[in-house]
Amino acid sequence: MSTWADTDDYSGATLTQTTPHGVFRAVIERDTYAEAPENDGGCPIVQIYARHYSFDAEMTGYGDGYDDGLPDTAAHIIQRFYDVTGRESDAIETFARYLRIFHGGAVMVREANGRDSDYTYVAYVTRGLREAWGAPEDTAPELDEYQAWIEGDVYSVAVERATDFNEDGEPETWDTIDGPVYGHYGEDHAKQAAEEELRYAVEQAGRDMLPLDL
Numbered sequence: 001m002s003t004w005a006d007t008d009d010y011s012g013a014t015l016t017q018t019t020p021h022g023v024f025r026a027v028i029e030r031d032t033y034a035e036a037p038e039n040d041g042g043c044p045i046v047q048i049y050a051r052h053y054s055f056d057a058e059m060t061g062y063g064d065g066y067d068d069g070l071p072d073t074a075a076h077i078i079q080r081f082y083d084v085t086g087r088e089s090d091a092i093e094t095f096a097r098y099l100r101i102f103h104g105g106a107v108m109v110r111e112a113n114g115r116d117s118d119y120t121y122v123a124y125v126t127r128g129l130r131e132a133w134g135a136p137e138d139t140a141p142e143l144d145e146y147q148a149w150i151e152g153d154v155y156s157v158a159v160e161r162a163t164d165f166n167e168d169g170e171p172e173t174w175d176t177i178d179g180p181v182y183g184h185y186g187e188d189h190a191k192q193a194a195e196e197e198l199r200y201a202v203e204q205a206g207r208d209m210l211p212l213d214l
Contacts, residue, residue: 004191012155013191015198016171021205023162023171026194031182034154037145045146046129048074048122050088055079069103069128078122092122103127108143121150148185155190156180159201177201 004013012029036047046068049056055075070077074095081098082091092109099105104127109120123146148154158179162171178197184190 013187015191015194017198017202019202019205021202024177024198024201024205025160025162025171025174026198027158027160027180028155028184028187028190028194029158029180030152031154031156031184032152034149034152034183034185036149037183037185045123045125045143046074047146048078048124050078050092050120050122055082067128067132068126069131070126074122074124088120092120095122096124099124099126104130106143108147121146123147123150145185153186154182155184155187156182157184157190157194157197159194159197161201161205 004015006013007027007029012027014025014027016023016025055078068074077098078091078095081094082088085091085094096105096107096109099107105124107122107124109122123143125143156179158176158181160174160176162173163175164171164173166172178201181193184193
């Protein structure tokens, strides 16, 4: 198996494999219009938007039916911390410590540069949310997905087969045989999925096609 090579514009990577049945490659490309992760099978996450010293919070993908265990809404709590500290960053940092200490919270804070640059995003889960959702106490993997989404680290995955070659035998034209499938959060996860899809495509070709004279 070849190693991954960056695309020309550094927005993704390709992995090419030459087999008796053809030349195949997996392609991952940055998904510039990715939607926020849905947190399937995990725990509901509260997302807070901080903009110009005002704060709004919303449950992501689960409506308003879950109690996060806080005595007040997270937006109001952060606002009060801001009233005391006078700095948005200090208010959010204090809120993160407060959640971890008193509410078993896992918190992710990132500036959303390049997505909505006016916003700071705070995503969190608490002990109360985990209990309501039945999620394990020590896991909140969806926060990693949120971090990838906020930082633009989301990719599509496609598998292609070479259909035309130049005089040196190098592929010139590719035909997509699977994908692109969007919404792979994190480059490592995207590459893992692409390697699995490439392996499946090569195995399928071995079953369905006659060997080629490459």
